[in-house]
Amino acid sequence: MTAEIDRKIAVILVADVVGYSKHMERDENATLKAYAECEKLLKTCLKKYKGSIFNTAGDSALAEFPSAVNAVECGVAFQNEIKKRNESDKTEVKLEFRIGINMGDVVKKEGNLFGDGVNIAARLEALAQPNGISISKSVYDLVVPKTKMTFNDLGVQKVKQNEFHAFDILLDPSQKRTLKTKSSSMLPIIGAVAAALVLVVGVFYFNKTEELTAKKRVISSKPLVFVTSIDSSRLSDDDKKYVEGITGNVISSLSKSKSIRLVPTKTAKNFEEKKVSSDELFERHGVKFLVSSSLQIVDSDARINIEISDLEKKQIIISSIKELKLKSIFSFQDQFGESILSEFLVNVLNQKGLYESYFSWREMPISTQQLIQYVNFRSEMGKFTEQGFVNASTILSEMKKWPGPSTPEDWLVQDTWLNFYGMMKKKIPINQDNLTKLKRELDKTIEIKPSPENYASRALLSFYTQMINCEEAFEDLNLAHKKAGNADSYGYASIVYGRCGNSKKAAENARNAFDLLPVDTNWRATTRLAFRLYEDNQIEEMYSLLEGVVDAIDIPVSIQALLAYDKLKNGDEQAAKYYFSKAKANRYSKNVLAQAIYSKDIRKDAIATLESFKY
Missing domain, CATH: 3.30.70.1230 (Nucleotide cyclase, GGDEF domain)
Known part of the structure; x- marks a missing residue:
């Protein structure tokens, strides 16, 4: 009935x-x-x-x-x-x-x-x-x-x-x-x-503990991570003191990475109390990774079982066991948090591969803190601003104090990039002496390690400083990718090919770089690929690429401007107004497209079209 x-x-x-x-x-x-x-x-x-x-x-x-x-x-x-x-x-x-x-x-x-x-x-x-x-x-x-x-x-x-x-x-x-x-x-x-x-008809939200709502899933280049409470069912009442507040400690440790977002502690508790399913966590709340763990303690030894699931792919991607020694409660909780952070950096975000590519000379094992420091160095370099140069210089100075033996040559790659960065930002004079020094450093990096990223770095930096022409740069890129490259080498290659007018090769290499990145923080690889596809007239593929990006909270202003320009070219003024108003709200200036578009004709037309757009 x-x-x-x-x-x-x-x-x-x-x-x-x-x-x-x-x-x-x-x-x-x-x-x-x-x-x-x-x-x-x-x-x-x-x-x-x-x-x-x-x-x-x-x-x-x-x-x-x-x-x-x-x-x-x-x-x-x-x-x-x-x-x-x-x-x-x-x-x-x-x-x-x-x-x-x-x-x-x-x-x-x-x-x-x-x-x-x-x-x-x-x-x-x-x-x-x-x-x-x-x-x-x-x-x-x-x-x-x-x-x-x-x-x-x-x-x-x-x-x-x-x-x-x-x-x-x-x-x-x-x-x-x-x-x-x-x-x-x-x-x-x-x-x-x-x-x-x-999706939430009849549900009215006003709960300060929720960062993400069921009414809309937040899109961001930084994946959302949900850390569940540790399973302490196998612990004695006395040993349970080690897990009190430990979830917050894990969240605090993970927050050191600038490549992810975290579900706040109170929200996580709310999810657990309501027994929100994995499908709902992803579909309605945008959670990408679920971190669960359990703890066993015998005398002064602790065993942690860590499991990380990719909710989008609906599969467990990490399942590992770590052994820790019980000292003080706080010391143990710090070790616990660092262990999970290490799993994320090394096996989920794949940042260990980049680290080892540039620091194979290190005799001492990689520490989690050193890896974070290196990732932050790369992040500041990627900003390509004066402040980024200052911050990167400071971080590199700290990195050179890492324990263990090292020589100036060990830091040559980072020093070379920083010198180039300084020249581009007019912090270091672009004169013959400094250019000669840069060339010598680039040659030395390949002599020490003839890797894809070092060949591609020499091609890019030498070309940008006009020490070599396109054909000479292509020779280095061919050496870089004689076998297989990595995200860095393909990314550098896409810039060189794009600047040299080979839009097809530029798009091909940008695609390779994009495919090799498990997480595209700040949409850098996505942005690079979108512009290279546009310049190669692969418009449909560009829109397919950006389908899940245009509503992101951290969408780059250059993408908004590019879409506004394309919509105007196709007579869709309403959509153009929408994208361009967002670009202007994000401090759009013509320099944004001047840097992002390599094709002179497209760049000139795009800047002129948007400057004359009355919205």
Whole structure:
């Protein structure tokens, strides 16, 4: 016998933080603190206007009200409180909210509300402006005679399968706007949010412990890692003291790597309490890697079983056992955290291979801290900015203090790259003496180790400093890839071939570099490949490559500008406006494309086209 469905008419208010993920990327602790302050303001307003939250998770909230007037007055009061908070000089992180309010038919099940009434409230929230409130006609008709608020008629809007008549509440005259009715023009902006909200119909988030929400999966070049609580079931009551707070210690250790993101401790606990499945962790929360571990202790010996799963591929990629000695509790927990960090750096992010490629001369074993230091050195070098040069110089000075025997020649590769970096950033004069020194250093690196990356480095650096021409550079690249190269050598080759006008070889080598990187931090390899594909007129493949990247929170401004240019060339001004507005918000300047596009004709046209684009 079918259970009776519990239906009713309800007024639903949906609120969402604008750009929450970016705030978290900048300063997680400060954002969580700010979020807690805003949560307190919301709860105060809800209490005053008799609203109630019926489910929470993440940076959004969904609440039910007894009347439309109460819901609207609560929304206005909350936005006014947020405005006051943001205007204060004492406010460190200024959060903005969007609010949507609808009245409609809902289904009540297990304390949650579902149905079109909730769906349309979510669509209205996505339609709202930052610091704004959008309401449906059903709400508008009820509140107009009973309030003195000013409204702006947006007409009939269609988002996905939902079509509704919408109104803005004008908290400020500057919020007045005109939207096309039944238009898909807003879809590039709100489509991802709207589609994701369908997944959590009836779920309203306002939980400061959630960095990632079920309404939308955050995309980033840095994979999200979820560290589960350690399995201590085999430990005696006395030995369990070693695992108290150890999960937080592991998270702290992993946070030393700039190549990954971590699910915050409280969120992780929330996931475990709700027994969130692996599929849901990946599909709804964007978790890429799951780290689980167990501990056995016998006398003063400890055995750690570490298992790392790739939730996207649905397979265990690491299963290892490590033996540790029990000393003090804190010492043991530090060792435990370092062990898991080492597994990540060496076997997941594959950074040991790069390390050993450049430091095969080292007699002493690689330590986790040294590996992190080297990865950070490469990260600063990759920025190719003046500050990056300064930071890389400082890190290299510290690296040269590593324990164990070494000679100046052992650090020749790093010194050579730093000297080149300094010349390009005008920190070191580009004169004949320095160029001769650079050439001598490049030749010496190959004499010491004729590896793919050293041949490719000589080709790239010599070509960039105009010591050799394209054909001479190609000779070194042929030697570099006589057998097989690595991510560095193929990446350098793509630059040389691109600068020399061989777009097909440039794209081929960029693809090889991309395929060899397990994690593409900051989308560097992706960006390089996208531009090389575009220059080789492989447009369809470029869009296929960027399909999962364009909505990333750390998408490079150069990609946004490239897409804006391509859309303009193909007559799609609406999409061009979307991408270019994002590029401008990320501090776009013509130098971005000047550096990224190697083809002179395309570069000139792209810069001119975007400079004249009136959006």
